[in-house]
Amino acid sequence: MPRFFIELVVDPEQRSLRLTGPDARHIATVLRMRTGDRIEVCDGARTDLDCRIERVTADGVDLAVLSQTPNQTEPAYHVTLYQGLVKGDKLDQIIQKSVELGVSRIVPVACQRSVALIQARDRGRKTARWQKIAAEAAKQCGRGMVPEVASPLSFADCTRQAAAASLALIPWELERTHTLRAALGEGGDVPHSISLIIGPEGGLTEDEVGLARAAGILPVTLGKRILRAETAGPAVLAMLLYRYQDF
Numbered sequence: 001m002p003r004f005f006i007e008l009v010v011d012p013e014q015r016s017l018r019l020t021g022p023d024a025r026h027i028a029t030v031l032r033m034r035t036g037d038r039i040e041v042c043d044g045a046r047t048d049l050d051c052r053i054e055r056v057t058a059d060g061v062d063l064a065v066l067s068q069t070p071n072q073t074e075p076a077y078h079v080t081l082y083q084g085l086v087k088g089d090k091l092d093q094i095i096q097k098s099v100e101l102g103v104s105r106i107v108p109v110a111c112q113r114s115v116a117l118i119q120a121r122d123r124g125r126k127t128a129r130w131q132k133i134a135a136e137a138a139k140q141c142g143r144g145m146v147p148e149v150a151s152p153l154s155f156a157d158c159t160r161q162a163a164a165a166s167l168a169l170i171p172w173e174l175e176r177t178h179t180l181r182a183a184l185g186e187g188g189d190v191p192h193s194i195s196l197i198i199g200p201e202g203g204l205t206e207d208e209v210g211l212a213r214a215a216g217i218l219p220v221t222l223g224k225r226i227l228r229a230e231t232a233g234p235a236v237l238a239m240l241l242y243r244y245q246d247f
Contacts, residue, residue, distance in 0.1 A: 002031060003040045003139040005146055010043045012068060017041065017051060020060040028056050039063070046071040046144035071144030077244060078193045080105040080165065081233050082158045084200035085114040090230045092133055099137035099147050101237035106134070107161070108152040113202030118152050127151050155208055162195035163215040170197040170212045171236060172204055173226050175219040180236065183220050184243045194240065198233045 004023045019027065019041075027033050033053055041049040041063070048071050051063040081103050083094055095106055108130075110117055118126055130149040138146045153161070162168050169183055197204075197212060209219055227235055 001038055001040050002027070002033070003042065003142065005042050005135070005138070007044045009045045010041075010047060010049060010065070010068070015065050016054075017049070017063040017065055018060050019063065024059075024061045027053070027061050042071060042144055046074065048144075071142075073142050074144045075102040075104075075241065075245060076190045077240070078104045079237065079240060080107060080162070080193070080195050081237070082107045082109050082153075082162055082195065082197040083233055084109050084111040084198060084204070084229060085116045085118065085152065086200050086229050087116045091130065094230050094233055095130055095133050095149060096137045097234040098237055099134050099143065100141045101234055102241055103147050103237055104145075105148045105150065106130070107150045107158065109155055109158045109197070110152055111155050111200050112205045112208060114200040115202070116200075123151050156211065158197065159212050159215045159217060162197055162212070163217055165193040165195035166191035167193070168195040168197075168215075168217040169236075170204070170209060170217050170219050171222050171232055172199075172209050172219045173221075174206075174209075175221040178218060178220045180220045180222055180239060183218055184240070190244045196233065196236055198236075199229060201229045 004019065010017065027039065033056070035053055035055060037053045039051050039053065041051050043049060048069045049065050050067045051065055053061060054064050055062040079102065081098055083091065083106060085108050091108065098106060127149060134149050135146045195217070197217065213219060222232065222235065
């Protein structure tokens, strides 16, 4: 069933809804949906609305709200992925898979070994494109919200932001002592917020890891194998789901 997100919080007693703008045009001209067809709408309170199309007009789509159910797909924690800028379309893949795996926010980061750097004039266009990829992934996997893709940061700004989380981690291939398993701990306590810093293709430098460590961010090892830049983030997100979610 096609899924759409709205910022409006729908009243529990509300029985009708009107979509306008790009979503309405998509329903009418791309999906070619008609009266009687069903769609799912997720509102600003993370409530899933089962809706039936009542009318399609030139300026909007009128819906009957058949039922409302609290969305159950969101993790119990808020995780921000600070991803070192990577070449080509690798960041597209990282965003898509990270959204599927429960990320709340993605922040591209210019690292010392980032080959792909973004000019200031291109930031708005690229960020808008990445946000669209996140929205499509959120629709596909039934998320209760669309994760934000922020404008790229410098590594120094990244560490300052990341350090504010309840749990701040920086996987590093040269770390030998602290494991991710140990950092996540045992028992039922779930961190309210988690920051995860992942390097680019060439990895993070010792200076960058030192800066992160000085800010209170814990370097961790992910095991004996070195993961690609596009694999590491989604891999850790999957581990977080396994550790903190009920399956």
